[in-house]
Amino acid sequence: DVQLVESGGGLKSPGGSLKLSCVASGFTFEHYAMTWVRQAPGKGLEWVAVISGTGGSAYYADSVKGRFLISRDNSQSLVYLQMESLKAEDSAVYYCAKDSTPRGYSYGYEFDYWGQGVLVIVSS
Amino acid sequence: DIQMTQSPSSLSASVGDTVTLSCRASESISTYLNWYQHKPGKAPNLLIYDAATLQSGVPSRFSGSRSRRDFTLTISNLQPEDFATYYCQQSYTTPLSFGGGTRIEIK
Numbered sequence: 001d002v003q004l005v006e007s008g009g010g011l012k013s014p015g016g017s018l019k020l021s022c023v024a025s026g027f028t029f030e031h032y033a034m035t036w037v038r039q040a041p042g043k044g045l046e047w048v049a050v051i052s053g054t055g056g057s058a059y060y061a062d063s064v065k066g067r068f069l070i071s072r073d074n075s076q077s078l079v080y081l082q083m084e085s086l087k088a089e090d091s092a093v094y095y096c097a098k099d100s101t102p103r104g105y106s107y108g109y110e111f112d113y114w115g116q117g118v119l120v121i122v123s124s
Numbered sequence: 125d126i127q128m129t130q131s132p133s134s135l136s137a138s139v140g141d142t143v144t145l146s147c148r149a150s151e152s153i154s155t156y157l158n159w160y161q162h163k164p165g166k167a168p169n170l171l172i173y174d175a176a177t178l179q180s181g182v183p184s185r186f187s188g189s190r191s192r193r194d195f196t197l198t199i200s201n202l203q204p205e206d207f208a209t210y211y212c213q214q215s216y217t218t219p220l221s222f223g224g225g226t227r228i229e230i231k
Contacts (some may be wrong), residue, residue: 036222037168044225045160045168045211050218058219062125095167109215110158113178114167 002026002113004096009118020081022096030074033099035080038092086122093117126214130223136231141202145226147195147212156216159197163208
């Protein structure tokens with residue numbers, strides 16, 4: 001069975017840094033793009049970033065570009081989200097999710113498996 | 125960037141009803157439109173991809189359609205487990221984007 005488990009959340013002060021991890025199992029990890037999506041308290045889903053299966057391509061939401069970095073370690077089936085210069089508005093539950101299809105292009109993503117999410121709170 | 129607008133933001137319905145949720149893209153996205161169901165404290169669940177293709181394991185009472193930039197998710201014979209928030213998401217181009225969601229509440 002496919003499983004995605006996020007970790008690394010917690011309470012951070014504004015301006016601080018945090019690195020989220022998501023460990024995957026149950027599928028050939030390096031074949032699939034992976035994404036991070038977040039949900040702030042009382043708000044809807046917001047896409048954050050996506051990385052290709054090889055790790056050679058990554059794309060970001062405008063709200064996090066230049067502050068967040070998505071990366072992956074295919075040898076350990078891990079995807080990361082390094083978050084810098086944290087703001088209060090980055091407070092959210094962060095989900096990692098798996099693309100449904102091996103693809104070599106940056107469109108058509110469909111996220112068929114999701115983790116349970118990890119909470120990030122940015123507050124002084 | 126492509127904006128996705130969902131309507132209504134919420135609706136009340138009864139078990140057995142048929143409900144129609146709408147999603148409009150700010151520009152053409154072809155059929156690169158997915159629908160997700162999200163319940164509090166749970167992981168989102170992919171229902172429909174490519175605007176109208178039912179994800180494996182999803183009940184057939186869920187269906188999707190497209191007319192140009194307008195997309196519709198229809199839930200027939202609403203079941204108790206269907207009360208949740210539904211999001212559309214475009215995958216035509218990055219940055220990817222979700223609609224604001226439609227919450228279905230029990231009448």
